Amino acid sequence: MNLIIEALADSHDRQRFSCGVEALDRWFHDQAGQSHRKRRTTVWVATDPTTPATPVGYYSLAPFHLTFEQAPEGMSKKLPKDPLYVALIARLAAATAVRGQGVGGRLLIDAVKRAHRASLQVPTHGVVVHAKDEPAAAFYRHYGFLPFADDALHLYLPMATIATLH
Amino acid sequence: MATASILRTPVVLRPDTKGRVGLESLLRRAREYLGGVQIAGLAAEVASDGTITLRPRVEVDAETAQVLRVSQRDAEAFAEALSHPPKPNAALRNAAKRWSKTVESR
Numbered sequence: 001m002n003l004i005i006e007a008l009a010d011s012h013d014r015q016r017f018s019c020g021v022e023a024l025d026r027w028f029h030d031q032a033g034q035s036h037r038k039r040r041t042t043v044w045v046a047t048d049p050t051t052p053a054t055p056v057g058y059y060s061l062a063p064f065h066l067t068f069e070q071a072p073e074g075m076s077k078k079l080p081k082d083p084l085y086v087a088l089i090a091r092l093a094a095a096t097a098v099r100g101q102g103v104g105g106r107l108l109i110d111a112v113k114r115a116h117r118a119s120l121q122v123p124t125h126g127v128v129v130h131a132k133d134e135p136a137a138a139f140y141r142h143y144g145f146l147p148f149a150d151d152a153l154h155l156y157l158p159m160a161t162i163a164t165l166h
Numbered sequence: 167m168a169t170a171s172i173l174r175t176p177v178v179l180r181p182d183t184k185g186r187v188g189l190e191s192l193l194r195r196a197r198e199y200l201g202g203v204q205i206a207g208l209a210a211e212v213a214s215d216g217t218i219t220l221r222p223r224v225e226v227d228a229e230t231a232q233v234l235r236v237s238q239r240d241a242e243a244f245a246e247a248l249s250h251p252p253k254p255n256a257a258l259r260n261a262a263k264r265w266s267k268t269v270e271s272r
Contacts, residue, residue: 006272049270066234068241078242083233105261110271113262125248128234144255146247150237156244160251165262 001048001101003056005110008036008043013053019093023132027091028058035060041090044114046107057094057103059111064088064128080125086156087115089129108143109165116162128156181216 008014017028036043041060048056065083089111094103115127129145131137131153141147145155179188209221236244254262265271 001268003269004272005269046269062232064232064234066236066241066244068236069238078245079238080241080245080248084244102261102264105257106265106269109258109261109265110269113265113271126244130231143258143261144252146243146252148234148236148240149243150240151234154234156247158247158251160248161254164251165254165258166266 001098001103003046003103003106004049004052005044005046005107008032008045008058011053012045012047012055014055017055017058018096019057020096021093021132024091024093028055028093032058032060044107044110046094046103046110055095056098057092057107059092059107060090061111061115062088062090066128085124086126086128087118087124089115089127092129104139105143108140112157112162113165116159116165119159124159126156126158127162128154130154179218179220185216 014032015029018025032043035041041062043058043060045055046057047054063085064087065085066080068079068082068084070079089108092104092107092111094107112127115124118124129140131140133153137147137153137155140155143157144161145157147155182188211219211221213219
C-alpha cells in the first residue's frame with residue numbers, strides 16, 4: 001500500500017478515523033484541526049492515493065525542550081546544555097483498518113525525517129516521543145528509540161542518528 | 167485531555183537536627199513543571215531515620231507540555247547518545263527503505 005503523507009487539510013475526512021485508542025481518535029476528530037491551525041502542533045496525515053480523503057494514520061509534531069536536574073553535589077561534566085531543544089512526536093496513530101501494513105513505521109520515518117529537515121534550519125538535537133502507555137513505548141523501542149530510565153514513557157533518538165538514515 | 171501518568175524521580179526530604187522536614191524541595195519541584203505537566207499525586211515512603219521519599223505521579227498533556235525534566239543519570243545517558251549517536255537499527259532502516267519506495271511525503 002502506497003501512502004501520501006501531507007499536512008492536515010479540510011479535504012481530509014477526519015470523523016471516521018479509528019485507531020482503537022479512544023483518546024487518539026477523539027483528538028483527531030475534535031481537536032487536530034484547531035491545533036494545526038493555531039500552530040500548537042503541526043498535524044500530518046497519511047492517506048492511500050486511491051482514496052485521498054480517507055486518513056489511514058496521522059502524527060503531530062510540537063516544539064519541546066529538556067531541562068536537567070542537577071545533583072546536589074555538583075554537576076557532572078557529561079550533562080548537556082540546559083535547556084536542550086528537540087522535536088516532539090506528540091501523537092502518532094494508524095487506523096485499525098490498515099493494521100499490519102507498516103503504516104505506523106512509515107509514519108514514524110516520515111516524522112523523524114521531517115523533524116530532521118526542520119532541524120537543518122532551526123536546530124534541534126533529537127526527536128522525543130511521548131508514548132501514552134507501555135505498548136506504545138515498545139513500538140518506539142522496536143525502532144531503536146532510547147527510553148529515559150526515570151521516565152520510560154518518554155523516549156528519544158539523537159538527530160545525528162536520524163541524519164544517517166537513507 | 168490526553169494524559170499519561172508517570173512516576174518521576176523521587177523527592178527525598180531529610181530531617182534536620184530537630185527531626186523536622188521541610189517541603190521546600192517538593193515545592194521547588196512542583197514549580198519546575200511547566201505548562202501541560204502537573205503533579206497529580208504523591209506516594210510517600212518514610213524510612214526509619216525519618217527520611218521521607220515522595221514519588222510524584224505526574225500527568226502530562228501531550229498537547230501543551232513543552233518540557234521534560236530529566237534526571238541526572240538520564241541526562242548523562244542522553245549526552246552520551248548525542249556525542250556517540252547509535253546507528254539506526256534494522257527495524258528503522260527497513261522502515262526507511264519502505265518509506266522511500268512507497269511514500270510520497272509532501
